[in-house]
Amino acid sequence: MDGRPTFHDNDTAPPNGMLIAGLQQGLNMDKLAHAMLQAHWRDDADLTDRDTQVKIANGIGVAPKPLLDAALTDEVQVIYNANTEEAIERSVFGSPAYFVGGDLFYGQDRLEMVERALRQPYAPSKYA
DSSP: OOSSOTTTTSOOHHHHHHHHHHHHTTOOOHHHHHHHHHHHHTTOOOTTOHHHHHHHHHHTTOOHHHHHHHHTSHHHHHHHHHHHHHHHHTTOOSSSEEEETTEEEESGGGHHHHHHHHHSOSSOOSOO
């Protein structure tokens, strides 16, 4: 075992599709993203499992059906693929990763640095 969750190498399109679908539907996806990360890293959850997706969404009061219905549609997957290409271009190497201006922060243990960067960026960015 290399310290990664059991399901770490599973397809990320379904859970990421749920988040993108929610954004497309005008929802705030912060709580769902946090709940997914927590379930993955703390609880060793399989985020590609539909029952797990439903449980996570219901657990934070988000209706899962509209998200699940849209998650793997062509429209959402085009956005997912564009996001993936941007991540590759920006040298993202893992999850969770946070950008503030031109700075990349990798891992939950960097949130204090993210908070500081929100107050005063470390470097200029071509993406800002």
